[in-house]
Amino acid sequence: MASKTALHPLSIGIDIGGTGTKFGIVDRDGNLLFSDEISTKKHADVHSFIDELYNALSTLIEKAGGIGRMKGIGVGAPNGNYYTGTIEYAPNLPWKGIIPLAKLIEDKFKLPVTLTNDANAAAIGEMMYGAAKGMKDFIMITLGTGVGSGIVANGQLIYGHDGFAGEVGHTIIIPDGRIHPGTGKKGSLESYASATGVKYTTLELLETTDTPSVLRDIPKEEIDSKKVYEAAIQGDGLARHVYEYTGRILGLAMANCVMFSSPEAIILFGGLTKAGDLILKPTREHMEANLIQVFQNKVKLLISHLRESDAAILGASALVWE
Amino acid sequence: MASKTALHPLSIGIDIGGTGTKFGIVDRDGNLLFSDEISTKKHADVHSFIDELYNALSTLIEKAGGIGRMKGIGVGAPNGNYYTGTIEYAPNLPWKGIIPLAKLIEDKFKLPVTLTNDANAAAIGEMMYGAAKGMKDFIMITLGTGVGSGIVANGQLIYGHDGFAGEVGHTIIIPDGRIHPGTGKKGSLESYASATGVKYTTLELLETTDTPSVLRDIPKEEIDSKKVYEAAIQGDGLARHVYEYTGRILGLAMANCVMFSSPEAIILFGGLTKAGDLILKPTREHMEANLIQVFQNKVKLLISHLRESDAAILGASALVWE
Structure with a gap:
C-alpha cells in the first residue's frame, strides 16, 4: 500500500531569467524537494531551450515519483503574461517577439501550465512562504x-x-x-x-x-x-x-x-x-x-x-x- | 401620502480642493440635485471652514427635503485617509498637520462621514457614472x-x-x-x-x-x-x-x-x-x-x-x- 506522502500531488516551478533558468519540484507546504538549473542565454532558439528543460526536469520528476504525481507547472518569466501564457517582447531574453511559452511547455510535458512575470511569481512566493506572509x-x-x-x-x-x-x-x-x-x-x-x-x-x-x-x-x-x-x-x-x-x-x-x-x-x-x-x-x-x-x-x-x-x-x- | 421619490435616501458629496470646496446632494442614480461651492483657501482655521460649509450645505439640505433624507456624507480631500478619516500633512491645504476632518464634519452634521483622497473619490465617480464605467x-x-x-x-x-x-x-x-x-x-x-x-x-x-x-x-x-x-x-x-x-x-x-x-x-x-x-x-x-x-x-x-x-x-x- 502506498504511503500517505506518496499520494500527495506535487507541483513544478520554473523561473526563467535572462542568464539562467531555475526549476524545482515543490510540495504543497512550500518545500523545494528537488531543483536544478540550465542556461537560458545559450539557447537562441526557444525549442532547443524547451528540449534541454524537458531533459533536465525529467530527471527530477523521476526522483520525485514520476509524472503521475505532478499536478501542473507554474512558470515565472520576464514579460510573461498571466492571461495569454505568452512571453512578449522580453528585452532580456534571447527569444524575440511573442513566444507561446505556456503552450510549448504544455505540449512537451502534457501537464497544465500557468505562466506569469518572473517577479510576480517571486512576489507570490514571498506572500505564501516568505517575508510578505x-x-x-x-x-x-x-x-x-x-x-x-x-x-x-x-x-x-x-x-x-x-x-x-x-x-x-x-x-x-x-x-x-x-x-x-x-x-x-x-x-x-x-x-x-x-x-x-x-x-x-x-x-x-x-x-x-x-x-x-x-x-x-x-x-x-x-x-x-x-x-x-x-x-x-x-x-x-x-x-x-x-x-x-x-x-x-x-x-x-x-x-x-x-x-x-x-x-x-x-x-x-x-x-x-x-x-x-x-x-x-x-x-x-x-x-x-x-x-x-x-x-x-x-x-x-x-x-x-x-x-x-x-x-x-x-x-x-x-x-x-x- | 409621500411620493415614492420623497422616500428615497440621498447622499451628500463634498470635494475639498486647494482653492475651493464643491459639494452637492446626489441621488442613488448619480444625479446631482443641488450643488454649491465655498472657498477653501480663505479659511486658515478648519473650524471656520466647517462652519461655512455647514451653513452653505444646510440650505441645499433644506431644498432637498431636509436632513432626514440624508443617508450620509462622503468627502474627497487631498491626503484624505480612508481608514482614519483624517487629512494628514496636505501640502495644498491651509490646515497643517493631522486634521480629524471626518469627525469634525460628523459632529457638526450628525451624519455618518466617509473620507478619502479627492482623486480617489473622482476615480470612484468615473467608475460608477463616467468614462471608466x-x-x-x-x-x-x-x-x-x-x-x-x-x-x-x-x-x-x-x-x-x-x-x-x-x-x-x-x-x-x-x-x-x-x-x-x-x-x-x-x-x-x-x-x-x-x-x-x-x-x-x-x-x-x-x-x-x-x-x-x-x-x-x-x-x-x-x-x-x-x-x-x-x-x-x-x-x-x-x-x-x-x-x-x-x-x-x-x-x-x-x-x-x-x-x-x-x-x-x-x-x-x-x-x-x-x-x-x-x-x-x-x-x-x-x-x-x-x-x-x-x-x-x-x-x-x-x-x-x-x-x-x-x-x-x-x-x-x-x-x-x-
Missing part, C-alpha cells in the same frame, strides 16, 4: 541581470489590464539618462540598479574620475558586479561610490513606487542585495528623502528571507495550487 | 491646482497599507528639478503638470528665452494658467511651448504609471485638460515614447465625460452607498 500591500523588487517587480495591493497581485503590470524596472528615473540596450529607452531603473547597471556605472566612474581603485588593475571587459562587490567590501572608494550612486537611483524609484501604491513593505531580492548595507543604506536614505511627509518612516525595507533561487521557483509552483 | 484597471489623474490620482486595479481602488496610495502627483519625474513649495521636494509631477506648474514654466520661459509672446505684455504677477491658455489658442509660440513642455513631463509620468499597474485607460480631468490637443498631443506622444514595446499603443487616454466639478462630488457621494 500575511501582508496585503507590498512590492517585490528583484535586482538581478535586470530589475523586475511584483505589486500586491488589497491582497491581490496586480496583473493589470493586459497581464503585464509590474514593470517597475522599465520606469524612467533619469530622463535622457543611460540607454537600455534591450529597450532603447533612456534612463530606466534597470539601466542602473541591475548587475549590468552596476557594471556600466563602474566603467563610467573609472573613465570620468581619477579616483584610485583596485578595479583599475582589472581589464575593463572583465569588470562585473561581482568584482565591484569584492572591491567595495575591501573598502575601495570607487566601488563604494558605485553602490552609493546605485542606491540613490533605486531609492528614488522606490519612493515613486511608495507614492503610487503605498505598500507596507518593499521586499528586495537578487544579486545586488548581497552587498547589504553598502546598497541598502543609500537606498533607504534616498527613498526617505524623496517621500512626502505622509509616507516617511513607514515603509519596511526587507531583504527576502527565501534563498535567492527558491523564491521564484516557489512562487511559480504556487500558481499550480491556485 | 465597466473598467477594472484604470488610473484617474486630476490636473488642477495640484495633481491628484486614483488607481483602480482588479476592480478595486488601491488605498494602500495606510490609506494614502495614489499620490502620483508627488512622484519625482525630474530628479533635482523644480522645487515644490508645499513639500520641499524637487522635480515632482505636480511642480510641472498643475495650474501652478504651468505658471512657473511660463515665467521661466519668459525669463530664459527671447521668444516673442503676448504674455510679455502682462505683468508677471498676473500670469496664470488661464492667460497662458488664452495665449496658446491664439497661436502664441511661447504659450504653446509651455504646453509642449508640460506634456513632455506628464507623458513621462504617465508612462511610468502604465509600466507600474498596466491600466486599460488613463482618465484625465481638471483645468489643464481644457487646453485639449495642445496638452494631450505632446502628453500622448511622450507617454508612448517612454513605454517599452509591450505597452505601446494600448492605453486609452480619455478626458473625463463628467462635468469637471461633478466627478469628485459624485465620487465622494458614492462612498455613502458602499
Whole structure:
C-alpha cells in the first residue's frame, strides 16, 4: 500500500531569467524537494531551450515519483503574461517577439501550465512562504541581470489590464539618462540598479574620475558586479561610490513606487542585495528623502528571507495550487 | 401620502480642493440635485471652514427635503485617509498637520462621514457614472491646482497599507528639478503638470528665452494658467511651448504609471485638460515614447465625460452607498 506522502500531488516551478533558468519540484507546504538549473542565454532558439528543460526536469520528476504525481507547472518569466501564457517582447531574453511559452511547455510535458512575470511569481512566493506572509500591500523588487517587480495591493497581485503590470524596472528615473540596450529607452531603473547597471556605472566612474581603485588593475571587459562587490567590501572608494550612486537611483524609484501604491513593505531580492548595507543604506536614505511627509518612516525595507533561487521557483509552483 | 421619490435616501458629496470646496446632494442614480461651492483657501482655521460649509450645505439640505433624507456624507480631500478619516500633512491645504476632518464634519452634521483622497473619490465617480464605467484597471489623474490620482486595479481602488496610495502627483519625474513649495521636494509631477506648474514654466520661459509672446505684455504677477491658455489658442509660440513642455513631463509620468499597474485607460480631468490637443498631443506622444514595446499603443487616454466639478462630488457621494 502506498504511503500517505506518496499520494500527495506535487507541483513544478520554473523561473526563467535572462542568464539562467531555475526549476524545482515543490510540495504543497512550500518545500523545494528537488531543483536544478540550465542556461537560458545559450539557447537562441526557444525549442532547443524547451528540449534541454524537458531533459533536465525529467530527471527530477523521476526522483520525485514520476509524472503521475505532478499536478501542473507554474512558470515565472520576464514579460510573461498571466492571461495569454505568452512571453512578449522580453528585452532580456534571447527569444524575440511573442513566444507561446505556456503552450510549448504544455505540449512537451502534457501537464497544465500557468505562466506569469518572473517577479510576480517571486512576489507570490514571498506572500505564501516568505517575508510578505500575511501582508496585503507590498512590492517585490528583484535586482538581478535586470530589475523586475511584483505589486500586491488589497491582497491581490496586480496583473493589470493586459497581464503585464509590474514593470517597475522599465520606469524612467533619469530622463535622457543611460540607454537600455534591450529597450532603447533612456534612463530606466534597470539601466542602473541591475548587475549590468552596476557594471556600466563602474566603467563610467573609472573613465570620468581619477579616483584610485583596485578595479583599475582589472581589464575593463572583465569588470562585473561581482568584482565591484569584492572591491567595495575591501573598502575601495570607487566601488563604494558605485553602490552609493546605485542606491540613490533605486531609492528614488522606490519612493515613486511608495507614492503610487503605498505598500507596507518593499521586499528586495537578487544579486545586488548581497552587498547589504553598502546598497541598502543609500537606498533607504534616498527613498526617505524623496517621500512626502505622509509616507516617511513607514515603509519596511526587507531583504527576502527565501534563498535567492527558491523564491521564484516557489512562487511559480504556487500558481499550480491556485 | 409621500411620493415614492420623497422616500428615497440621498447622499451628500463634498470635494475639498486647494482653492475651493464643491459639494452637492446626489441621488442613488448619480444625479446631482443641488450643488454649491465655498472657498477653501480663505479659511486658515478648519473650524471656520466647517462652519461655512455647514451653513452653505444646510440650505441645499433644506431644498432637498431636509436632513432626514440624508443617508450620509462622503468627502474627497487631498491626503484624505480612508481608514482614519483624517487629512494628514496636505501640502495644498491651509490646515497643517493631522486634521480629524471626518469627525469634525460628523459632529457638526450628525451624519455618518466617509473620507478619502479627492482623486480617489473622482476615480470612484468615473467608475460608477463616467468614462471608466465597466473598467477594472484604470488610473484617474486630476490636473488642477495640484495633481491628484486614483488607481483602480482588479476592480478595486488601491488605498494602500495606510490609506494614502495614489499620490502620483508627488512622484519625482525630474530628479533635482523644480522645487515644490508645499513639500520641499524637487522635480515632482505636480511642480510641472498643475495650474501652478504651468505658471512657473511660463515665467521661466519668459525669463530664459527671447521668444516673442503676448504674455510679455502682462505683468508677471498676473500670469496664470488661464492667460497662458488664452495665449496658446491664439497661436502664441511661447504659450504653446509651455504646453509642449508640460506634456513632455506628464507623458513621462504617465508612462511610468502604465509600466507600474498596466491600466486599460488613463482618465484625465481638471483645468489643464481644457487646453485639449495642445496638452494631450505632446502628453500622448511622450507617454508612448517612454513605454517599452509591450505597452505601446494600448492605453486609452480619455478626458473625463463628467462635468469637471461633478466627478469628485459624485465620487465622494458614492462612498455613502458602499
